[in-house]
Amino acid sequence: MTLAYRSQGAFVERLDPRVKLLFQAVFAAVALDKTTPVGLAVLTLVVAGVLVGAATSPLWVLREFKYLFPFLVGGPAFAALTLGPPWVVPGDALAPTLASYRVLLVLCVSAAYVRTTPVRESRAAIQWLVPGRVGQFLGMGVAFVFRFLPVFQADLRAIRDAMAARLGDERPLTDRMELVGAAGLSRAFDRADTFSLALRARCFAWNPTLPRLAVSSADIPAVILTVVLLGWTLV
Structure with missing residues (x-):
């Protein structure tokens, strides 16, 4: 989890x-x-x-x-x-x-x-605290981080499991850190590109209807x- x-x-x-x-x-x-x-x-x-x-x-x-x-x-x-x-x-x-x-x-x-x-309640709370476009920007950023972080954690876990399946856990610690770091960054950039495309495809709006x-x-x-x-x- x-x-x-x-x-x-x-x-x-x-x-x-x-x-x-x-x-x-x-x-x-x-x-x-x-x-x-x-x-x-x-x-x-x-x-x-x-x-x-x-x-x-x-x-x-x-x-x-x-x-x-x-x-x-x-x-x-x-x-x-x-x-x-x-x-x-x-x-x-x-x-x-x-x-x-x-x-x-x-x-x-x-x-x-x-x-x-x-996540929507967190965004609503931030936009209530900081009104205007600045609050919308901060709320949007927090919402994106909260949604993106679990995905990134799952990607890192999948990379480590794949390494272990290939006996990568027997390699030196520095090699494992380098492999996980490089693969994790590559996966993060790919996720960011896909996320950006999904936002455009769904006509992302700055002022969505947030919960009261x-x-x-x-x-x-x-x-x-x-x-x-x-x-x-x-x-």
Whole structure:
């Protein structure tokens, strides 16, 4: 399963996309401000509640972002190394580790949003926030990315499976990265050309009829949680 909208009847699906976008922004700001282990522990509980409300497994989120793990783990590992004895200083890796974990928490919230929000609602929320042609351009870009990313992920997965079927997984890591990267870029450009042709064939419009957005009583818990996080940061 790719990182895309999947309706499962979760509670978060009923929320207004503007409320969810506001919560994401506030959560990211709080994560940047609360850098202590205690602060990150509290944010972990918040993320756990978000994932439960979104009917999203944390293991699924980790699988979707597994390609970022080398960067999240490599930073702390590199920070712990020294050019002389004792060669490794574990204490120097504490701050980078907390930073990487903070990024992981933000990614979990973002994944829950993508999993529970239709692309058309995201576009409508952005165009409501930024009126005029600029908002239409931003909304169009977000909609295209949300629709194109799952396809690109599926292409990369198919390329890796094809390599494994041909014993390509026994080749050196650098060769595998080069092959997957080159084939992935080639497939992405082909997809972009096909996508552009499909838009022209369907007479793509800048001002489609988007869903009507409305805040309801279901948004109250999310609004309260957003206000609490914002107040925690300000205090």
